[in-house]
Amino acid sequence: MAKKIKAVVTLQLNAGKANPAPPVGPALAQHGINLMGFCKEYNARTSARIGEIIPAEITIFSDGSFKFELKSPPTTFLIMKAAGIQKGSSRPNTEKVGKITRKQIRDIADIKLKDMNTAKMESIMLQIEGTALNMGVEVTD
Amino acid sequence: MSRWIEVSISVDGEAAEAAAELFNRYGYQGVAIEHEGIEPEKIDDGDLPPPTRLTVRAYLPEDDRADESKRQLEAGLGYLNMMYPMPQPTYAIVDEQDWAEAWKAHYHPVRIGRHVLIRPLWIDVPLDESDIEIALDPGMAFGTGTHPTTQLCLEALEDVTPRGGTVLDLGTGSGILAIAAAKLGAGPILAVDNDPIAVKVTLENLEQNGVADKVVAAEGSLESVLASHPPFDLIVVNILARVIIAMCAQGLGDTVKPGGYAVFSGIILEQADDVEAALRQTGLTPTKRRQQSDWVVIEASKPV
Numbered sequence: 001m002a003k004k005i006k007a008v009v010t011l012q013l014n015a016g017k018a019n020p021a022p023p024v025g026p027a028l029a030q031h032g033i034n035l036m037g038f039c040k041e042y043n044a045r046t047s048a049r050i051g052e053i054i055p056a057e058i059t060i061f062s063d064g065s066f067k068f069e070l071k072s073p074p075t076t077f078l079i080m081k082a083a084g085i086q087k088g089s090s091r092p093n094t095e096k097v098g099k100i101t102r103k104q105i106r107d108i109a110d111i112k113l114k115d116m117n118t119a120k121m122e123s124i125m126l127q128i129e130g131t132a133l134n135m136g137v138e139v140t141d
Numbered sequence: 142m143s144r145w146i147e148v149s150i151s152v153d154g155e156a157a158e159a160a161a162e163l164f165n166r167y168g169y170q171g172v173a174i175e176h177e178g179i180e181p182e183k184i185d186d187g188d189l190p191p192p193t194r195l196t197v198r199a200y201l202p203e204d205d206r207a208d209e210s211k212r213q214l215e216a217g218l219g220y221l222n223m224m225y226p227m228p229q230p231t232y233a234i235v236d237e238q239d240w241a242e243a244w245k246a247h248y249h250p251v252r253i254g255r256h257v258l259i260r261p262l263w264i265d266v267p268l269d270e271s272d273i274e275i276a277l278d279p280g281m282a283f284g285t286g287t288h289p290t291t292q293l294c295l296e297a298l299e300d301v302t303p304r305g306g307t308v309l310d311l312g313t314g315s316g317i318l319a320i321a322a323a324k325l326g327a328g329p330i331l332a333v334d335n336d337p338i339a340v341k342v343t344l345e346n347l348e349q350n351g352v353a354d355k356v357v358a359a360e361g362s363l364e365s366v367l368a369s370h371p372p373f374d375l376i377v378v379n380i381l382a383r384v385i386i387a388m389c390a391q392g393l394g395d396t397v398k399p400g401g402y403a404v405f406s407g408i409i410l411e412q413a414d415d416v417e418a419a420l421r422q423t424g425l426t427p428t429k430r431r432q433q434s435d436w437v438v439i440e441a442s443k444p445v
Contacts, residue, residue: 002187003186004181004182005179007175007179008175008176009175010175011172011173011174012161012165012171012172013170014171019170020241022147022169022200023168023169023200024170025241026198026200026239027173028240029240029241030240032243032247034247034288037288040290040407043381044381047381047382053165059189074158074161074162074165075158076158076162077162088162090213090220091220092220093223131158134221134224135162
């Protein structure tokens with residue numbers, strides 16, 4: 001019989017550096033997850049990619065067990081990396097903070113495609129372009 | 142730091158990523174995003190529909206910069222609100238005690254290998270004569286006995302701990318493996334960790350288990366051990382594959398006596414070959430693997 005899902009929590013964390021401080025502690029302990037066990041497992045699986053933000057989607061079951069799956073880094077993180085900036089603009093419509101090419105958008109779409117079962121390349125690229133604009137990052141050819 | 146400000150906002154799926162990016166700028170070490178509206182006992186694994194609403198949470202240290210962070214975060218939300226509907230965030234104070242203690246309710250006694258019984262300090266368990274009991278309050282240190290990496294080490298220790306032999310537990314965490322080695326008849330034992338909190342927890346657990354006379358716990362590293370101690374009959378290293386590989390290049394093999402033995406854990410199956418190659422480079426000969434789910438323990442000997 002399939003297990004019943006109690007909660008699903010995605011933690012966006014720095015690869016290889018999870019520890020029981022926030023957000024891991026408060027987000028997981030309320031569901032009864034062994035914090036150190038999660039941290040050890042997350043760090044083991046991500047330690048080769050230090051410097052990236054790697055989300056872990058954690059599914060918590062009614063019997064107290066859990067599983068987790070690593071996802072691709074957030075689109076915003078990938079855009080910032082491609083544009084070489086530390087953060088998005090706080091006034092995206094007036095203040096531009098960086099540039100990104102369509103080729104880079106396609107590269108990001110390739111990474112995100114793995115997380116999306118049905119989406120088409122073109123629509124993912126449009127979504128990423130929209131996200132970039134909302135961060136004050138200009139898209140160039 | 143014991144009190145935190147939890148900032149939460151409830152948004153629809155599309156707005157969540159934008160909110161998470163904003164929260165990431167101010168939140169400590171990342172953000173948590175939770176699916177809303179999952180009714181317990183209703184949804185089978187694999188049948189979860191895509192989320193319609195999500196709660197995005199971040200945590201700010203409760204210090205004198207908190208008000209400024211809140212103000213900037215709200216200003217950021219104001220801008221995002223032009224693109225997606227963004228409600229006002231809500232704030233709550235959370236205490237570190239709340240989560241440091243919460244998981245204890247789910248920590249139960251566990252039997253490992255042939256004789257080892259790990260129990261939380263606060264739960265009594267009737268013992269058989271042959272039981273080797275370890276009572277633990279792991280606190281915020283690694284090693285509760287519930288994780289495969291620890292369990293595999295305990296199984297290995299049951300088989301290979303030398304009676305009266307010297308043992309090094311490198312990266313001791315809660316002290317669980319050093320205590321097991323002591324109760325399996327080894328000693329003297331050196332338990333080392335680079336985290337002072339782990340050393341404190343280990344010292345308490347040594348007292349609790351009546352092995353403080355056989356185990357010395359100290360803050361330290363491979364380097365400090367090599368500088369101050371002769372090689373050991375047995376070493377046990379439960380950390381992570383990458384750390385073990387790095388230590389191999391720094392003389393890890395020199396901590397083992399010729400004819401001695403070593404147990405390595407914290408290794409995912411796909412990393413095992415790399416670890417074994419590194420062990421050979423530091424003068425150790427891999428002899429055996431133990432596996433539980435996709436975790437592996439590698440045992441190795443040192444040629445005489």
